[in-house]
Amino acid sequence: MSATEHSTLKKTPLYDLHLSLGAKMVEFAGYAMPVQYPAGVLKEHLHTREKVGLFDVSHMGLAYLHTTEMALGSDEAHEKIAAAIETLVPGEIRKLKKGAARYTVLLSDDGGVLDDLMISRIFLDELQGMLFLVVNAATKEQDFALIREKLAGVAELNIVTDRALIAVQGPMAAAVVNRLFPGAAEQPFMSIRPRFWPASDDQAFIVVSRLGYTGEDGFEISVPNSHAELLAKALLAAPEVEPVGLGARDSLRLEAGLCLYGHDLTPEISPIEGNIAFAVGKRRREEGGFPGAARIQRELAEGPKRLRVGLRPEGRAPAREGAEIQSTDGKTIGAVTSGGFGPSAGAPVAMGYVDAAFSKTGTPVNLIVRGKPLSAVVADMPFVPHGYYRG
Amino acid sequence: MTVKYTEDHEWLKPEGDHYVIGVSAHAAEQLGDVVFVELPEVGKTFAKGDEMAVVESVKAASDVYAPISGDIVEVNAAIVDEPAKVNEDPQGAAWFVKIKPSNPSEIDALMDEGAYKEFAGNS
Numbered sequence: 001m002s003a004t005e006h007s008t009l010k011k012t013p014l015y016d017l018h019l020s021l022g023a024k025m026v027e028f029a030g031y032a033m034p035v036q037y038p039a040g041v042l043k044e045h046l047h048t049r050e051k052v053g054l055f056d057v058s059h060m061g062l063a064y065l066h067t068t069e070m071a072l073g074s075d076e077a078h079e080k081i082a083a084a085i086e087t088l089v090p091g092e093i094r095k096l097k098k099g100a101a102r103y104t105v106l107l108s109d110d111g112g113v114l115d116d117l118m119i120s121r122i123f124l125d126e127l128q129g130m131l132f133l134v135v136n137a138a139t140k141e142q143d144f145a146l147i148r149e150k151l152a153g154v155a156e157l158n159i160v161t162d163r164a165l166i167a168v169q170g171p172m173a174a175a176v177v178n179r180l181f182p183g184a185a186e187q188p189f190m191s192i193r194p195r196f197w198p199a200s201d202d203q204a205f206i207v208v209s210r211l212g213y214t215g216e217d218g219f220e221i222s223v224p225n226s227h228a229e230l231l232a233k234a235l236l237a238a239p240e241v242e243p244v245g246l247g248a249r250d251s252l253r254l255e256a257g258l259c260l261y262g263h264d265l266t267p268e269i270s271p272i273e274g275n276i277a278f279a280v281g282k283r284r285r286e287e288g289g290f291p292g293a294a295r296i297q298r299e300l301a302e303g304p305k306r307l308r309v310g311l312r313p314e315g316r317a318p319a320r321e322g323a324e325i326q327s328t329d330g331k332t333i334g335a336v337t338s339g340g341f342g343p344s345a346g347a348p349v350a351m352g353y354v355d356a357a358f359s360k361t362g363t364p365v366n367l368i369v370r371g372k373p374l375s376a377v378v379a380d381m382p383f384v385p386h387g388y389y390r391g
Numbered sequence: 392m393t394v395k396y397t398e399d400h401e402w403l404k405p406e407g408d409h410y411v412i413g414v415s416a417h418a419a420e421q422l423g424d425v426v427f428v429e430l431p432e433v434g435k436t437f438a439k440g441d442e443m444a445v446v447e448s449v450k451a452a453s454d455v456y457a458p459i460s461g462d463i464v465e466v467n468a469a470i471v472d473e474p475a476k477v478n479e480d481p482q483g484a485a486w487f488v489k490i491k492p493s494n495p496s497e498i499d500a501l502m503d504e505g506a507y508k509e510f511a512g513n514s
Contacts, residue, residue, distance in 0.1 A: 041449040042424035247423070247450050316427045316474075318447055341426040341449050348427075370445065 012058035013164040013228035021243050029137035031059040034245040041247035045343040048214055048252055049384070052170035053244035054235055061140025062160035062222060065147065066130040069154055077129025078121065084155045085131060088147065090271065090290040091119065092281025093131070099123030101190045101211055104279045105271050106135075106143055111292020112267040113274060114146065115139040116259060120192040120209065132192060132207065134165070134220070136261045164228035169218030169252075171387055172240045177219050180234060181208055184219065189389045197223075197231065206231075214249070215256025216387045255342045255349060257310060257381025263321060264308060264337045264351060272299035273353070275308040306334065307359040310381035311350040311367065313374050316341075318348040319367040325352055326366040326373065333358050336367060342383055349383045350376070394482070395498060396507035397458045402482055403501070409464050409491045410498075414446060414455060417511040419481035423448040425474040430466040430487060437461065437490075439497050444487050446477060459497040461490040 009032040018025065023034030034056065036044060047053055066072060067080040082094040091104025101120040105113045120132040135143045148157050168177055178185035181195050187210045195206040204227040212218035223231045235241050250260065259265045259274060270292065271279045277300065284290060285300055313319050318341045325334040339350030350367070358365060361380050366373035394404045400418035403410045419425070427447040437443050437457035444455035466488050470476050476485040492498070502510060 035450075036423065040424050042426070045449070251449050317429065317445075318427060318452070320452060341447065343426075343449060 010059070012056055013225040014056045014058060014166075014232055017229050017232055018056065018243075023243070023245060026246070028246060029059055031137065033059060034243070036245040036247045037243050039242065041245070041251065042343050044242065044244040044248035045251050047242045048170045048216060048244055048248060049344045050171070051240040051242070052168060052172045052176050052218075052238070053214070053248065053252075054232065054241050055167040055169065055244050055249055056164070056232075057167050057220065058164040058228070059137035060165055061133075061135040061137065061143060062163060062165060063133045063135075063144060063147075064130055064158045064160065065133055065151070065155055066127075066158075067154065068156050070129070072129040073126045074128055081129050081131055081155060084151050085119065085147075086284070086290065088150055088291065089117075089119065090280040090284050090293075090296065092283060093119055093121075095281075095283070096121040098125070098128070099191050099193060100188075101192050101209055103276075105265070105276070106146065107271075107291040107296075108267050109291045111270045111295035113261075113265040113269055113271055114267055115143050116261050116265055116276070116279070117143070118209075118211065123193055138262060160222075162225050163222050164225055164232075166221045166223060166228070166232055166235065167212050167214075167218060168221065168235055168241070169212045169214040169216045169244075170240070171217060173216070173218040174389065176235065176238045176240055177208070177221075179238065180231075181206070184208055184210075186391065188391075189217075197227070198234075210389060213256070213258055214252040215258065215382055215384060216252075217389045251340055251343060254338050254340060254351070255345055255382060255384040256386060257351065257383065259308070260338055269308075269353075270296055270299055270304065272296055273304040273306050273308065303356055305356055306353045307356050308337070308351055309354055309359050310379040310383060311336065311339070311352055311365070311376045312379040312383075313348045313350065313367055313369075313376040315374070316348060317369060317374055319350045319369050319374055319376065323350075323352075324368040325354055325358075326368060327358060328364050328366060330366075333365065345383045349379075351381065354378065394504060395458075395501035396504070396510075397456070397501055398510065399456045399458075400511070401455060401458045403458050403490075403498070406489065409489045410459065410461075411486045412458060412488050412490060413486040414477065414481055415507070415511070416481045418453075419478050422446065422453060422477075423450055425477040428470045428474045428477065428487075430468075430471060431463050433463050433466060435463045436493075437463070439494075446474075455487060457490070458501065459490060459492050460494050461492040463488050464491050465489040
């Protein structure tokens with residue numbers, strides 16, 4: 001796309017930096033985003049698995065949600081905001097520890113996934129009663145509208161529009177981030193901490209979360225727009241770090257077995273069918289009290305009719321989104337929702353939905369690629385082992 | 392005759408009584424890292440514009456069309472074994488197939504290097 005074609009698109013605070021790094025820009029969720037840099041998708045992918053990739057994920061939706069039923073700063077205030085958001089998501093929010101993050105889903109009334117999101121309990125004592133939300137770019141307007149509508153009178157949602165979000169992912173991410181934010185290397189997996197940077201008069205308030213969407217150890221760093229490029233450049237200055245575009249972000253999350261919303265998860269699919277039952281808290285499975293609880297509890301008890309599974313095609317030909325999945329006797333049993341070549345797996349990998357009877361690991365199936373059946377087997381995910389920090 | 396090009400970014404050049412065919416350097420760059428190539432069987436007959444081969448990068452799949460009608464006389468198995476060659480030398484070692492033309496006059500309608508460069512620059 002040419003520079004003039006960008007004019008109608010939203011830009012992140014790192015737009016100029018992407019251009020200066022030679023990124024190929026594409027439209028994604030209304031934003032001009034880097035799909036790849038000169039190194040290309042394959043090298044960017046492998047670099048992230050080996051060292052560290054830096055991703056601009058500023059297009060995602062950030063917001064703070066706080067209770068309006070009482071003053072902030074107490075465990076009771078957390079109970080209030082947790083009870084409020086738990087009417088919309090099935091995740092365990094009440095028992096989240098201070099500064100802990102949780103992956104869960106926004107549900108429709110019939111238990112379909114409206115979005116997948118990250119909910120973190122604020123770390124600071126004086127801000128208890130507040131949660132930090134990160135939702136998908138393509139769904140952020142509708143997510144935030146829904147939350148405001150459903151929680152009117154009990155909570156207030158403040159959408160963050162003046163911050164960038166930078167993901168730093170890979171086995172050496174902790175070493176790199178620790179140089180800028182001493183102590184970050186010991187920050188627990190799925191946690192969030194407030195930081196200040198840089199060590200000068202012009203300090204910015206930074207939120208460092210230890211999580212990501214590549215399957216690797218890593219961080220997502222929320223930084224004011226004013227300091228976004230400065231921080232990105234400071235991170236890129238580390239010899240381990242290379243910029244990585246949306247192309248490799250997609251192949252990395254696919255290998256990690258993670259869902260891409262709008263493809264692997266949709267409003268018709270429940271979290272149980274989506275094979276993300278971990279997004280439904282243990283206590284919540286028994287208590288219910290979230291949209292579509294009846295369907296989700298029934299699917300937990302009886303098993304879902306269809307299930308998201310990993311698929312490994314034989315040979316080198318990738319099967320991509322939309323490819324029909326057939327049983328070996330030629331009956332349609334599902335469809336591929338994400339697929340491609342896994343650079344670290346060194347082979348094509350895919351995920352898709354199949355009738356539950358065919359969801360067992362090792363089940364042989366056919367994927368219909370260009371009209372021809374391609375032999376594949378139902379496979380465990382992730383396709384590449386996760387490298388999350390377990391310290 | 393020198394190299395000719397199609398609007399679908401294939402190139403072809405004469406070699407004896409047949410033509411060598413591949414994808415242009417411009418196309419290879421646009422595709423990105425090639426991870427899979429599927430070639431037709433030797434002896435297969437194609438009409439101009441038929442889907443003849445498949446080339447896939449990490450990101451996307453693309454069809455390669457027959458630039459002219461004819462029979463496949465040879466295919467380059469080396470790019471099936473090592474698809475990355477398509478990025479390394481798309482207009483040389485990473486040729487796709489050799490075709491014996493059934494209607495050589497079709498070649499006249501294709502672009503020369505200068506016309507293709509202009510076309511690719513605008514595409």
